[in-house]
Amino acid sequence: MLSDEIYQQLAALVGDKKITREATELSYWGKDSTSLIANAAAIIFPQNIEQLQAVVQLANREKIALVPSAGRTGLSGGAVAAQGELVVSLRDMNSIKQFNAVDRTVVCEAGVITADLQAYAEQQGLYYPVDFASSGSSLIGGNISTNAGGIKVLKYGMTRQWVAGLKVVTGAGDILDMNKSLLKNNTGYDLQQLLIGAEGTLGFIAEATMRLTRSPENLTVLLLAVPSLSALLQVLAHFQAGMELTAFEFFSEQALQKVTTQLQLQRPCDEVGQYYTLIEFEAKDEAIVDQAMALFEQCLEQGIALDGVMSQSQAQYQSLWRLREEISSVLAQWQPFKHDLSVPPSQQGEFLLEVEKIISELAPQYQVIWYGHIGDGNVHLNILKPDELNKTDFDLSCKLLSEEIFKHLASYQGSVSAEHGIGLLKKDYLHYSRSDLEIALMKGIKQQFDPNGIMNPGKIFS
């Protein structure tokens, strides 16, 4: 833990009001959206990159472990201070600093809220396309550190693709100013790619130049009820061959039931499917809408879709999306054990059926809820805790299940964390997706950026 003397030195760097060790603050700021327990020594809120650098330099001198903290919406414990670390919150470094209309770039401090960047882009007649349920509270610095994905990856890619430049305070306390918005810059190793997705283990993202793009026109969503997983994948192939999509999401009948019941929402269509798809596209003109309708009708004729509805207004578009976006928060009351898996899209059908088989054989009493970004190979597996089971026993049995699931995942060369990162919760599974050699190289690289090992120690790997 932190001595009083060091606490005072830190307070001198940022001002008394920008550091705290009050117990309720520690437990609030010391954790993310997982159920892990915070054990933070103090929380500090630097106001600018100079203060941030001074904190990191002091931490190097005094060998203080730091946990970078952004919107704390993570699901793998990457921002949890579990071992008495100093939490460094980027919350107050939240200005949008420079917009360039020709280059379509904007410089953001790390603490800018995702939704604020989206709104800013819209004011400029442009679009920031990385979007997900927690966009109202997640921060850009956290998005970059976890290479956030979300619901539009199919068309727009991950956060990685939207970073044009990064200003970082490395673990050694140096400022690294990379790329500066160039589209083309083949001058040695592309170091900024290492920081993207490093979960704060190499340094702090202080500032980022983000790319913006053309606003999509008249986004429209088609919800289809489908009879089976194989039908779902056929619908995906049929639509991908037939038109350009901006999103292709799915969820199960069980997920729909829980969301409509809990939130007292109407079911979207008459027929009951095993799964539902949300197919989003830009309805730029009538021809595109006709094409979507034709594809939908072909799916009905082939029996791979049972029913469906296309949004006719912005309100209907929002309410159809709500059925998908509320799933995660509605499921929270069942304290689900979550996995965020990906396999190559062509392997999904086989893989999902295998996972269901494993669970139904080893734990037939557990309810499984699937949803996610099936268009890009990424599914969210949620195993609900039965009421009669306590959380510890449930988690323990799910960990045993996980090992079985991951053995199969590894045979498909899949990812144990498609978009949520490794943090603390997925560390034991990292070896299913990355080889010993890769992990050894990561450790060697960390040593270059963070020689004293003060940056988020114990996250990703030990």
Add this chain to the structure above:
Amino acid sequence: MLSDEIYQQLAALVGDKKITREATELSYWGKDSTSLIANAAAIIFPQNIEQLQAVVQLANREKIALVPSAGRTGLSGGAVAAQGELVVSLRDMNSIKQFNAVDRTVVCEAGVITADLQAYAEQQGLYYPVDFASSGSSLIGGNISTNAGGIKVLKYGMTRQWVAGLKVVTGAGDILDMNKSLLKNNTGYDLQQLLIGAEGTLGFIAEATMRLTRSPENLTVLLLAVPSLSALLQVLAHFQAGMELTAFEFFSEQALQKVTTQLQLQRPCDEVGQYYTLIEFEAKDEAIVDQAMALFEQCLEQGIALDGVMSQSQAQYQSLWRLREEISSVLAQWQPFKHDLSVPPSQQGEFLLEVEKIISELAPQYQVIWYGHIGDGNVHLNILKPDELNKTDFDLSCKLLSEEIFKHLASYQGSVSAEHGIGLLKKDYLHYSRSDLEIALMKGIKQQFDPNGIMNPGKIFS
């Protein structure tokens, strides 16, 4: 140089016919498209990744410096064996191994020729969009090692964006099998990004999983003559705001004159501009063609275009592109001093005028030819050697000029090598685009992958 004993050990790994030290072979295989002189000890042609790994392991034991060699079309000396190195050519590892229609991926060995991958994609009804003048001889492994760009970056990005997985033999002789075609994989540092653009200093690209995409429909090109650089940039802004483009290239009247004269081609339009643009788009339907015509006419009315022609056939499309693509080879007879520069697109106008001013003040006798990918901020500067000057004196004076140009470039935070890489020729200029800290981190990273420093030593940095 290589002892007879080691030469025999190498021959035992690949077979007598797959290694040579015959003088003409050494000078042919020991260099790339620069005028640097080869000084290679031997050339070896591994037939598969096992042989490649065995060569690297032997090189580690015996401390033999290796130069990875692909299509040898590089313009920075990255594949030149200048210090008695062993050249390892990937030429014979050239199979296209696996195609997956659902994932739209194809596994290529490093020696697959770019044009062969493009043709293979076309046979599958798909498209490999990275394209440039040397696509007929460049190899995929080389494209990845230099993160090749080219004429379609505006829409499709660089090679980096099309790599879904990489199999590498590291400098330490280990096999690193990364990502395996996943679209989403947030499991620690994205190591494959380091290998992309590393110019063979970390290891050998042995095999890559490349993404393919939808084939563009009816590509059409609009060539415009424009009166000035500022008009050119206004035309770019006007078209970018008005429609989706697949390419936006430019070249100067001097470039056009040299190409039409040397190759006895017709000028594309009556009016003489200071610059010409090639604006490419998908003419999917009549409305898009009308839109392009309307934008063109608006440019004429505003006086920012003087004249123009739109391709009406595949043959005309090809012949208009030829005016741009032949520039580099036509200029070769003037032994030009070349730079491959980028600044943020919004800074191009000011920057180009400054460079012209520097040259006209310091070397008014030199003819300057501009062309390149102005749509993405990347211009190729060619300074022609006057006949009366010998090459050594010319190069020396151009190096002095370069320092002046790069001081200005650095003030725009530009890149000293937008797409050609650093190799040997741009090493002295690296510090204009990358900080001492970045270069130190690169060296530390190289140490992790290549502890004995055998991989392409002296390239990028010393």
